[in-house]
Amino acid sequence: MSAQSAPARRPRRLSFRTATAAAAALVALGALTVASPAAAHDELLGTSPKADTAVAELPADLVLTFSGVLMDEPGATEVVVTDASGTDLTDGPAVLSGTRLTQPLNTQAARPGPVTVRWRVVSSDGHPISNEFSFSYGDGSVVPTASLTAQPDPSSTNGDSAWGWPVAVVAIVLVGAGGAVVAVLLARSRGRRED
Ligand SMILES: [Cu+2]
Known part of the structure; x- marks a missing residue:
């Protein structure tokens, strides 16, 4: 690793962390949205x-x-x-x-x-x-x-309401999207470590 390339990578690592946190939040939100109405109503x-x-x-x-x-x-x-x-x-x-x-x-x-x-x-x-x-x-x-x-x-x-299924579908899409983002970011960070 050369000394010149190090400063340029710092902002990228920060955005990686932010993106990972955002993806994790999406996954958590999606899981909560799916679990809570079906469990309680x-x-x-x-x-x-x-x-x-x-x-x-x-x-x-x-x-x-x-x-x-x-x-x-x-x-x-x-x-x-x-x-x-x-x-x-x-x-x-x-x-x-x-x-x-x-x-x-x-x-x-x-x-x-x-x-x-x-x-x-x-x-x-x-x-x-x-x-x-x-x-x-x-x-x-x-x-x-x-x-x-x-x-x-x-x-x-989920037999609670007319909009229960659309909400579940959106949540599942969010979980999938969040998981994909995490996978891509992990793959990128792995690639970066190797160079
Ligand atoms: Cu409820």
């Missing part, structure tokens, strides 16, 4: 009527069952039930009892066909979770729910 275990099914009559109560005892605070729970024309089918506020959320329905207002349910609750860990599903009643055909996370899905590790 409650999940919607089932609904009555079931998602993506057809029922003969609209029941007087819509029931959502969760994996944990939901937080019962003013404004924490919201259930919006509409028919194909957008008519509100709820009959008063949803009633929360432990893990069960019951939403009375106005059976007179609904027209046969698809019914869309949008729900938002506060999980037992204090985090809001939300999603939507649909079913149909009468002679209406079943409209499959775009997001299938409202029902238990063995292939899913």
Whole structure:
């Protein structure tokens, strides 16, 4: 190693350290983003009527069952039930009892066909979770729910919310990118030591 080249390398070594720290931070952030929601949030275990099914009559109560005892605070729970024309089918506020959320329905207002349910609750860990599903009643055909996370899905590790999967994908990309940066930087520093 010549004396002339040493000063020129100092700033490069500093930026290498900074880049390594940034890459490590990305990896840690990605891992946290993947791990925390899946570990802590409650999940919607089932609904009555079931998602993506057809029922003969609209029941007087819509029931959502969760994996944990939901937080019962003013404004924490919201259930919006509409028919194909957008008519509100709820009959008063949803009633929360432990893990069960019951939403009375106005059976007179609904027209046969698809019914869309949008729900938002506060999980037992204090985090809001939300999603939507649909079913149909009468002679209406079943409209499959775009997001299938409202029902238990063995292939899913995160049934918390509609944006759970995009977040997981971004996190995985971040982890991959961070790992690649670390690998490139390690390879470069190894090459530098050899010269
Ligand atoms: Cu949580």
